[in-house]
Amino acid sequence: MLPPVEPPSAGFILQLFVVPGIIVVIIVMVWLLFNWVARTGNDPQEYVRALKRDNVNSWQAAVNLANALGNPGPQGAALRQDSALARELAEMLDKELGKGADAGSMKEQPLMLRYFLCKALGEFETPEGLPALVKAAGTHRSDEESEVRLAALQAIAVLAENMGRIHPGKSLAGPDSAEIEPPATPGVDEVLLEASRDADPRVRGTAAYAMGVVGGEKLTARLEAMLGDSNPDVRYNAATRLAAHGDAQAIGVLAEMLDPEESAGVNAEKNEDLRPYKRALIVTNALRAVEQLHAKNSAADLSLVRDQLERLLAAHPDKVQRVQATELLKKLSPAAR
Numbered sequence: 001m002l003p004p005v006e007p008p009s010a011g012f013i014l015q016l017f018v019v020p021g022i023i024v025v026i027i028v029m030v031w032l033l034f035n036w037v038a039r040t041g042n043d044p045q046e047y048v049r050a051l052k053r054d055n056v057n058s059w060q061a062a063v064n065l066a067n068a069l070g071n072p073g074p075q076g077a078a079l080r081q082d083s084a085l086a087r088e089l090a091e092m093l094d095k096e097l098g099k100g101a102d103a104g105s106m107k108e109q110p111l112m113l114r115y116f117l118c119k120a121l122g123e124f125e126t127p128e129g130l131p132a133l134v135k136a137a138g139t140h141r142s143d144e145e146s147e148v149r150l151a152a153l154q155a156i157a158v159l160a161e162n163m164g165r166i167h168p169g170k171s172l173a174g175p176d177s178a179e180i181e182p183p184a185t186p187g188v189d190e191v192l193l194e195a196s197r198d199a200d201p202r203v204r205g206t207a208a209y210a211m212g213v214v215g216g217e218k219l220t221a222r223l224e225a226m227l228g229d230s231n232p233d234v235r236y237n238a239a240t241r242l243a244a245h246g247d248a249q250a251i252g253v254l255a256e257m258l259d260p261e262e263s264a265g266v267n268a269e270k271n272e273d274l275r276p277y278k279r280a281l282i283v284t285n286a287l288r289a290v291e292q293l294h295a296k297n298s299a300a301d302l303s304l305v306r307d308q309l310e311r312l313l314a315a316h317p318d319k320v321q322r323v324q325a326t327e328l329l330k331k332l333s334p335a336a337r
Contacts, residue, residue: 048089058109208238227239262282
């Protein structure tokens, strides 16, 4: 016998339909609230107003603005081409840097503000921020200011790349660089050359990367000289940037980077736990650089690199690097020419 059929109770209907419906409504409302907060929080003028208030938390507005500029979506793209915003931020950075008796503060909060203003200015695709970045990159009044200087050097490199991407298929660091009007800012080459001779290897290495992106005869000649730098990170940066231009002088250092017994770059990492990651990064960068060099300069003699690739494969690298090295070795084999 089947149990008698009874109409559902109000409590059953409440549990089955009403309660889940309320939960869904709450979730939708929370999502809409967060979406509204995100949209209102991404107002660049609100960030600028927060920066102008000049309080201890101003640097956080610079962080948020840098993140908004780096957003790959349409809003970030529009911000990166906002010349007026770039000019306004550049004026703030210039004021924060100061000069003479009005030299910028070396306290933590003002330093963080200058650091993140540099980061933000590097994300733009217009050159208005370049003079302020050049000033920041050439300002080194004390060790406390080192991070700001490094951020400015990195920002110059990112800005140069971004300005190259404005013109599809062309890059400041590519073969069509002559067709792009370079940033008309005096002192770019000079500040990069000065940084390339700094006592701090971090500054030299960052300068090497920026020089390779900006390009030009003077900077390329200096990069070639930096292949003999005593610090492995510096010469590795110089080699990978020269390889991107197809410069065969980088081959010797690239072979060093691919050597499975290479230890100088790994030992330069002070944190021992990060050394395996550092080794993988060196090899990955070298593989990419060799491929770029071969693509730009197929006539270059890469026999030394081929030997190191065979040694690398014999040392059983991880799966990704093994695939990359195998494919690259096929491209470099005499039969592939």
